[in-house]
Amino acid sequence: MDGAGVRRFLLGLAPWVGAVLLWYGVRWSGFVNASLIPAPHQVAAKFFELLTRENLLLDVFVSTRRVFLGVLLGILAAVPVGFLLGWYRPARTFADPMINFFRALPPIALIPLVIVYFGVDEVAKLVILFYAAFFSGVIVMYEGVSQITPLYIRVAQTLGASQIEIFRKVIIPLTVPHILTALRVALGVAWATLVASELIAAQRGLGAMIQNASTYFLLDVIYVGIICIGLIALIMDMILRKISARLLVWQERAVA
Amino acid sequence: MRKRAQFDHVSLAFDTLKGRLNVVEDVSYDIHDGDFIAVIGPSGCGKTTMMSMLAGFQKPTTGKVLFDGRPVEGPGPERGVIFQEYGVFPWLTVRQNIGFGLTLKANHVPAAERDAICDHYLELMGLADFANSYPKHLSGGMRQRLAIARAYAVKPQFLLMDEPFGALDAQTRANMQNLLLRVLATEGKTVMLITHSVEEAIYLASRIVVVTARPARIKEIIEVPFPYPRDETIQERPEFGELRSHIRQLVMDEYRAQQAQMRPVSFSE
Numbered sequence: 001m002d003g004a005g006v007r008r009f010l011l012g013l014a015p016w017v018g019a020v021l022l023w024y025g026v027r028w029s030g031f032v033n034a035s036l037i038p039a040p041h042q043v044a045a046k047f048f049e050l051l052t053r054e055n056l057l058l059d060v061f062v063s064t065r066r067v068f069l070g071v072l073l074g075i076l077a078a079v080p081v082g083f084l085l086g087w088y089r090p091a092r093t094f095a096d097p098m099i100n101f102f103r104a105l106p107p108i109a110l111i112p113l114v115i116v117y118f119g120v121d122e123v124a125k126l127v128i129l130f131y132a133a134f135f136s137g138v139i140v141m142y143e144g145v146s147q148i149t150p151l152y153i154r155v156a157q158t159l160g161a162s163q164i165e166i167f168r169k170v171i172i173p174l175t176v177p178h179i180l181t182a183l184r185v186a187l188g189v190a191w192a193t194l195v196a197s198e199l200i201a202a203q204r205g206l207g208a209m210i211q212n213a214s215t216y217f218l219l220d221v222i223y224v225g226i227i228c229i230g231l232i233a234l235i236m237d238m239i240l241r242k243i244s245a246r247l248l249v250w251q252e253r254a255v256a
Numbered sequence: 257m258r259k260r261a262q263f264d265h266v267s268l269a270f271d272t273l274k275g276r277l278n279v280v281e282d283v284s285y286d287i288h289d290g291d292f293i294a295v296i297g298p299s300g301c302g303k304t305t306m307m308s309m310l311a312g313f314q315k316p317t318t319g320k321v322l323f324d325g326r327p328v329e330g331p332g333p334e335r336g337v338i339f340q341e342y343g344v345f346p347w348l349t350v351r352q353n354i355g356f357g358l359t360l361k362a363n364h365v366p367a368a369e370r371d372a373i374c375d376h377y378l379e380l381m382g383l384a385d386f387a388n389s390y391p392k393h394l395s396g397g398m399r400q401r402l403a404i405a406r407a408y409a410v411k412p413q414f415l416l417m418d419e420p421f422g423a424l425d426a427q428t429r430a431n432m433q434n435l436l437l438r439v440l441a442t443e444g445k446t447v448m449l450i451t452h453s454v455e456e457a458i459y460l461a462s463r464i465v466v467v468t469a470r471p472a473r474i475k476e477i478i479e480v481p482f483p484y485p486r487d488e489t490i491q492e493r494p495e496f497g498e499l500r501s502h503i504r505q506l507v508m509d510e511y512r513a514q515q516a517q518m519r520p521v522s523f524s525e
């Protein structure tokens with residue numbers, strides 16, 4: 001690593017170190033009952049204990065797979081739907097209120113219904129995550145697609161492009177950035193919804209782990225769960241950002 | 257000479273929130289094969305709208321716009337368009353932008369020839385050093401040249417150019433004008449050019465259509481007496497100067513008429 005690389009690494013590390021220090025600080029300040037705040041090193045110890053004795057990796061895997069599948073299916077549906085809504089103004093006027101209605105519903109409020117209709121198995125959890133991913137993704141897609149200027153399509157037409165060529169060579173490249181943004185937003189929302197989805201009789205998974213721990217007031221386990229969710233979400237987002245930067249080198253600025 | 261394009265009592269009005277906006281009004285003129293028409297008039301008067309009817313993006317409200325004797329139904333590669341906003345594709349490199357039209361089925365360019373054509377226009381437009389850059393790295397003038405190269409590359413017989421040299425500095429502008437004259441001399445195209453430069457109109461065009469402030473009506477059609485091939489020396493000729501003052505006067509009158517139109521609007525806003 002060169003000098004600038006080291007600087008950037010340290011700069012990125014600083015807030016984490018700061019957060020840990022603050023955590024210790026709050027604990028030692030005496031303002032809060034210390035038994036309500038496990039120390040960072042206790043949480044770290046719990047982390048290793050869970051990792052070695054309780055197979056924490058299985059929870060991580062199960063939760064990641066749920067989020068991944070939920071987002072994948074949600075976005076697979078959101079891309080064509082969002083595209084149609086963004087492209088055909090009448091479709092938008094028609095569907096816009098509906099979509100905003102459903103998007104505004106917190107997934108957790110739907111859980112009783114999901115249990116009634118889909119049972120308590122894996123499918124039910126996926127339905128919740130799909131719901132969250134779809135509605136957040138569809139909004140991003142259609143907002144983005146509706147802002148595509150007709151200029152590029154006109155240019156392609158005057159150069160002799162057929163409808164299919166316009167779709168392949170103009171519309172798809174212009175849609176890719178919005179798909180990537182939709183993916184990122186949906187991933188964030190899906191992780192946020194994970195705990196709710198695992199309220200449905202889940203045996204394993206980070207959300208289930210947190211809930212079980214809260215029944216027995218195991219604060220350190222709750223902390224481990226929360227930190228794991230945050231970290232995995234962060235890593236997924238970083239990977240997606242790398243992919244975006246690679247695919248969108250042509251953009252004036254990288255996607256935000 | 258064969259008629260390529262005809263405006264036949266063409267009017268166009270937009271329905272806007274504030275009501276009906278007449279933009280083009282009863283315009284009639286013919287463009288013959290080999291003509292170079294320059295359209296000049298105050299900005300916002302309806303020049304782009306007039307051109308976009310011939311390009312196929314807008315339909316006249318009344319009257320007819322014909323190309324090769326048939327009503328224009330939509331855009332097509334036989335009418336190349338250089339847009340005022342360039343419209344270079346940001347997701348393609350400079351070379352890919354120039355090659356875009358060549359890869360389309362309608363143009364029947366064998367894959368083996370595409371590279372050579374791209375190289376030719378990269379060189380011609382002074383973009384060779386940026387062949388593999390994305391447009392975000394280009395200046396405004398270079399983007400404009402890229403848009404021109406992309407349109408030239410598919411060799412349309414009829415070129416519609418909307419203020420194509422507007423963003424260029426004086427030197428590049430002169431180069432591009434001379435280049436256009438050379439391309440026309442070798443490839444014999446028909447051109448409709450929108451410009452706000454009186455000198456450019458006289459230097460390039462065989463006929464100048466001066467239009468009024470909005471709604472655009474024909475104020476005067478002026479034949480330019482200089483034969484092709486032309487070079488910059490004609491700009492020194494006394495006839496050039498006379499023509500220039502005459503057209504300037506026409507354009508200034510319309511510019512003032514337009515200012516007078518705008519004033520009440522700016523008060524009410």
Ligand SMILES: Nc1ncnc2c1ncn2[C@@H]1O[C@H](COP(=O)(O)OP(=O)(O)O)[C@@H](O)[C@H]1O
Binds near residue numbers: 270298299303304
């Ligand atoms: N699609 C449209 N809808 C409503 N008004 C338009 C539209 N396109 C252009 N106009 C208006 O028509 C007028 C002429 O525009 P334009 O042809 O672009 O002028 P010019 O190219 O001469 O500067 C302008 O006042 C513009 O605001």
Ligand SMILES: [Mg+2]
Binds near residue numbers: 300303
């Ligand atoms: Mg214009």
